[in-house]
Amino acid sequence: MEVRRLGVVPYGEALEMQKALVEERRAGRVPNLLLLLQHPPVITLGVRGSSRAHITATDALLASRGVDVHDTGRGGDVTYHGPGQIVGYPILDLRPDRCDVHRYVRDLEEVMIRVCRDYGIPAGRVDGMSGAWAGADKIGAIGVRISRWITSHGFAFNVNTNLEDFRLIIPCGIADRGVTSLQRLLGRPISIEEVEDRIIARFAEVFDM
Secondary structure (H helix, E strand, C coil): CEEEEEEECCHHHHHHHHHHHHHHHHCCCCCCEEEEEECCCEEEECCCCCHHHHECCCHHHHHHHCCEEEECCCCCCEEEECCCEEEEEEECECCCCCCCHHHHHHHHHHHHHHHHHHCCCCCEEECCEEEEEECCEEEEEEEEEEECCEEEEEEEEECCCCHHHHHHECHHHCCCCEECCHHHHHCCCCCHHHHHHHHHHHHHHHCCC
16 A cells, blocks of 8 residues: 655645546556545535535635535535544555445544554444544544445544534534544644554554555
8 A cells, every 4th residue: 555645735636636546546557545634624515415404604604714615426424624634535446355335434433443542542433323433522534435446535533623613514414422633632732744654554454454
């Protein structure tokens, strides 16, 4: 697996990058990839029809905060990306022996759960809901796209994210649960590069790469 640590990338640019790399991977011109990056403030909409209704902020408020809104083509509902959040976009060919959508989502959850445990945080899953959870609060979200077993989109893990920005939406369409971050749980900011190192190690471990 090749890891590309890309820094801050506008969402639209990352979307086009993924589309191109999916075709490159399908053609065998690139190996399995893990893109790690951050986005400027953006709200992204999954393919569920209700996702736009889960934006609670007005257009005027979003404009004043400099928050863009993008349709994505991935699964899931509405989510927020912003500085201090590590976004991972695996471009993987799941063939021949990992062609199982549910297993793939569980594996992405497992990566984030293990990273939390590296920091002494007892994270886990919640029945019927995707993502990584620390108690009742989500610390890592998942929204994937799989096209003929080539993956794109992926996960978002809150490190030093401004959690107030999640008030602009009903995260993932779930009204009765909160959102948290490593910074909130540990009471201190954490280096993005340090957490990327942990994600890379745990991803390689979970996916046996």
